Amino acid sequence: MTASIRLSDSLKNLLGSEGLFTIEAGHSVREAIVSLGINPDLVAVVSVGDEMQSKDYLIQEGDTVRLLAVIGGG
Amino acid sequence: MNGYAGKILRVNLTTGTFTKEPTPADVARDFIGGRGFGIYFLLKEVPKGADPLGPENKLIISSGPISGMMIPGGGKCDWTTKAPLTGGYAGASMGGHFTAEMRYAGLDSIILEGISPKPVYLFIDNDRIELRDASGLWGKATFEVEKQFKEKLGEEYQIATIGPGGENMVSYACINHDYGRQAGRGGVGAVMGSKKVKAIVLHGTKSIPVADMQAYRKAGMALYKACKDAEGLKEWIRYGTTTVVDWCNQVGALPTRNFSAGSFEGAEGIYGKTMREKIVITDKGCFGCPSPCGKYSRSKKYNSYVEGPEYETIGLMGSNLGIDDIEVVAQANLLCDDLGIDTISAGNSIGWAMECYQKGIFTKKDTDGLDLKFGNVEAIFTLIGKIARKEGFGVLLGEGVKRASKKIGQGTEKFAIHVKGMEQSAYATHNATAMLLAYMTCDVGAHHNRSWAITYDLQVGRDLVVPEKVARVIWLQNFRPMFDVIGGCRLQWVELSIDRDLYVPALEAITGIHRSWEDLEKVGDRIWNMTRMFWARENDGFGREWDLPPARFYEDAPTTGATKGQITKLEDVNRLLDMYYEQRGWDSNGLPTLETIENLGLEAVVA
Ligand code: SF4
Numbered sequence: 001m002t003a004s005i006r007l008s009d010s011l012k013n014l015l016g017s018e019g020l021f022t023i024e025a026g027h028s029v030r031e032a033i034v035s036l037g038i039n040p041d042l043v044a045v046v047s048v049g050d051e052m053q054s055k056d057y058l059i060q061e062g063d064t065v066r067l068l069a070v071i072g073g074g
Numbered sequence: 075m076n077g078y079a080g081k082i083l084r085v086n087l088t089t090g091t092f093t094k095e096p097t098p099a100d101v102a103r104d105f106i107g108g109r110g111f112g113i114y115f116l117l118k119e120v121p122k123g124a125d126p127l128g129p130e131n132k133l134i135i136s137s138g139p140i141s142g143m144m145i146p147g148g149g150k151c152d153w154t155t156k157a158p159l160t161g162g163y164a165g166a167s168m169g170g171h172f173t174a175e176m177r178y179a180g181l182d183s184i185i186l187e188g189i190s191p192k193p194v195y196l197f198i199d200n201d202r203i204e205l206r207d208a209s210g211l212w213g214k215a216t217f218e219v220e221k222q223f224k225e226k227l228g229e230e231y232q233i234a235t236i237g238p239g240g241e242n243m244v245s246y247a248c249i250n251h252d253y254g255r256q257a258g259r260g261g262v263g264a265v266m267g268s269k270k271v272k273a274i275v276l277h278g279t280k281s282i283p284v285a286d287m288q289a290y291r292k293a294g295m296a297l298y299k300a301c302k303d304a305e306g307l308k309e310w311i312r313y314g315t316t317t318v319v320d321w322c323n324q325v326g327a328l329p330t331r332n333f334s335a336g337s338f339e340g341a342e343g344i345y346g347k348t349m350r351e352k353i354v355i356t357d358k359g360c361f362g363c364p365s366p367c368g369k370y371s372r373s374k375k376y377n378s379y380v381e382g383p384e385y386e387t388i389g390l391m392g393s394n395l396g397i398d399d400i401e402v403v404a405q406a407n408l409l410c411d412d413l414g415i416d417t418i419s420a421g422n423s424i425g426w427a428m429e430c431y432q433k434g435i436f437t438k439k440d441t442d443g444l445d446l447k448f449g450n451v452e453a454i455f456t457l458i459g460k461i462a463r464k465e466g467f468g469v470l471l472g473e474g475v476k477r478a479s480k481k482i483g484q485g486t487e488k489f490a491i492h493v494k495g496m497e498q499s500a501y502a503t504h505n506a507t508a509m510l511l512a513y514m515t516c517d518v519g520a521h522h523n524r525s526w527a528i529t530y531d532l533q534v535g536r537d538l539v540v541p542e543k544v545a546r547v548i549w550l551q552n553f554r555p556m557f558d559v560i561g562g563c564r565l566q567w568v569e570l571s572i573d574r575d576l577y578v579p580a581l582e583a584i585t586g587i588h589r590s591w592e593d594l595e596k597v598g599d600r601i602w603n604m605t606r607m608f609w610a611r612e613n614d615g616f617g618r619e620w621d622l623p624p625a626r627f628y629e630d631a632p633t634t635g636a637t638k639g640q641i642t643k644l645e646d647v648n649r650l651l652d653m654y655y656e657q658r659g660w661d662s663n664g665l666p667t668l669e670t671i672e673n674l675g676l677e678a679v680v681a
Contacts, residue, residue: 008306009571014533019305041532044321047309052347054320068306070318071529072554072568 001025003063005032011069014042029065030055044070075099076285077139077585078107079177083203085196087269088129088188092203097182103587106597107138109165109558111183112154113604116163117679119185122611126158126261127243127268133186135176135274138561139585142174142282142361144294145577146301147563149174149361157260158268159245159419159474160495160519162609164260167523167558168234169360170252172276175232179278190270198276208272212241215412216250223275231277237414239462240267244472246419246497247462250411254368254381255360258416260496260518285586293580297572301364304570311357314367315385316346322389322501326636327509327528329394329502331448332425333491333626336502337635340398344388349400365566373401373408380408383417386522389500390421395428396448406454413462415472422497423471424457426479426490435484442466488625493520494609504627505640506531508543511650514621515547517605523564525550539646544653552598559597600674603658603666607680610665617663621651 005021012019015038023032033040033055045068046053059065075097084093105114112134124130133155140148151173157164176184179198186196193208211219216237223233232251239247240263247263248256257263284290301307309317319341322328326336342348353373358381359366372379383391383403391397391406410417430436431446438445442460444453444467460468470478475497479490491498496519503510508527513520525547534543557564560581567574574591582588589597610616623642631641655662659670671677 006305008309009304010306010569012305013571014529039532041325042529044529045309045313045317050308050312052309052313052317052320052345052350066305066309068309068317069529070321070569071571072526072564 001061003059003061003065005036005065005067008066008068010071011043011067014069014071023059025059025061025063027059028055029053029057029059032059032065033067042069043067075102076283078102079137079180079182079280079282081180082183082185083181084185084187085205086188087186087190087194087205087271090190090205104597105601106559107141107182108136108150108152108561109154109555110597110601111136112152112165113163113601113608114679115183115185116154116156117604117608120156124156126156126161126265129189131156131265131268133262133265133269134183135185136183137173137177138559139581141561142177143290143584144362145562145580146297146362146364146566147360147557148561149363150558150561150563151176151257152558153249153257153262155260155262155265156612157518158243158264159261161613162494162519163605164262164518165558165605166257166259166262168249168251168255168257169563170232170255171361172232172234172251173561174361175276175278177278177282178280179276180280184274186266186269186271189268193270193272195273195275196271198274198278200278200280211272213238216414217253217412219273220250220253223273227275227277231275233273233275235273236263236266237412237462239414240264241272242462242464243267244415244461244464245474245477246416246472247414248416250414254358254411256411256416259418259521263414284584286583289579289583293576293583297566297576297580298364300572300576301566301570304572306570307365310365310367310569313346313350314369316349316369316388318385319388320345320347324636325528325532326504326632326640327501327506329389329425329500330635331396332394332429332489333498333502333624334429334489334630335632335635336504336637338393338398340396341393343398344392344400344403349383352400353404360563363563365570367565371404373404375401376405378405378408380404380411383407386500387417387421390418390425391454394421394425394500395454397451397454402451402454406458409455409458413458415458415462418499419474419497420458420461422491423461423475423478424454426475426486427457427471429489430482430486435482435486440467488629491520491624491626493623494620496520498624501528502637503623504632504637505642506536507539507642507646507650508547510623510627510642510647511544511547511654512550514623514647514651515551515654517602524555537640537642539649541653541657544650544657548654548657549595551602552595553591555601556594556598559601600676603670603674603676604679606660606666607676617665618651621664623647
């Protein structure tokens, strides 16, 4: 029951972190973010497949959850 | 000169004559182009005290060396003038295809001078340059004007036009291009209207000399590849700037009911996801852009099409007015674009008026009978028309919130959300000290594009007041606007996080001059100081007072949302300014010291 989390380049740069993590499915995105030691406020966008999801989205087996930061704001 | 089209066109509207002069090599060396050219010519040529809407003011339209080149985002154009909205510097950036075409017509800049005795449009087709009668177009809205030109002349012509807002010289009138791109802020459209220029229509087929063609191709391809490979490209294309609506709401940055809070209970109705599902039909980009952020939308409710809305309009015309329906925001966007007024200033001004109404300062007697409750859709649509046409209550709102609140008094200045007379764009800054400082010190007034630091606030501590935050804001102010100097879009760096060093070989291959980012930031620093000197020259008593934020952010904590009870203390506001002035090399009143001017080599420019 695993899923993966991919960080966008903006978030990787911001956190100075790796870009790909394997996590247990069945948790909310928010819980997964916190368990990776990331401040949830720094994650602006959660994307699964082609759709934006909220941080309350329950991660399903096999999901690739993409997390993006906003560093520039237009 | 490599990297330049080679000529600057001056149009004397008073006499109806043109002169073309070579793009000065020393100005290109020192200020590169775009907003660098803009402030150089503004300081040098517009006399002190010029009326922004009078013949002495100039409208300076400039490209940069990457405009029109095969470099991602090379479609940006700078419009500089003395701002009717603020009385200070205006430098508005416009995307689309105009600047590329201007360069292909052989022009790095166009400078509009004087005032035409009758409505005209400027027609340019390579070396054929004419001022043509526009009396039949005067009074028409922007989409109709653009459509007429495209039908008459062909799709290859690029058009920048004002609407009734510009003709009526509304303080925040904008210039429209490509049915949905604007030179939006500060009232550049009012200046064009004051000069009786309805439109600029241009087409060109010339090429731009490049120093090293092989290296240019290689560097351009490397930039495109970086964009294509960027994690996040997919989401950026799908949602554009609307990616942040949800997040701003969560962190208390979404302007809500005239910035009285930073979270909106109806935000879901205006989220990017909602917009994509309900109204977006396709994506739309500027010249040569690999990451098109423009969203073309159709509202079934209003049976209308519009490019947008993007985040700023959603914030100001949506949550800021108590609107929770993306179709309403899209329609308000359409009305503003078509009539030629800036959505940010218009949404902010209407928000101020709604708060006045809520507090009983305005009644229906003042508002031409409009029930100006937050969320009243019809009142918003009607007011947009009244502002653009300068009718009734719209006259007051068209002056912007600084002047309007000064006229009305009764404490309304305290919730007039502007800095230096420019209405704040769509980030609420009750408790985000770096972003607050970015707005306070932005060189056009309260605009976000020079320096944007909310994520940084959240990363290091949003209420922290430390020199590092100030240094970050200054670094961004020197660096980000350099994209407006070189004629490019910053969003590939900003949103896709591509390596900014990739631009260095591209710029070198085009111009033949090596400039590191350190060199470019030095140019950015000089330009920043020049814009500051312009404000000081044009406004008696200019200084620290002008940098203060709206009182709302240090006196009036939100009672709801993510920033409930949070505020920035006035003493912290002043500490931020003290640190900022010191780091910039300015005196305690916020003016560049002689030493700073000398260090930057600006003695001759500001003399
Ligand atoms: S990212 Fe958006 S603003 Fe920038 S060039 Fe592309 S379409 Fe234009």
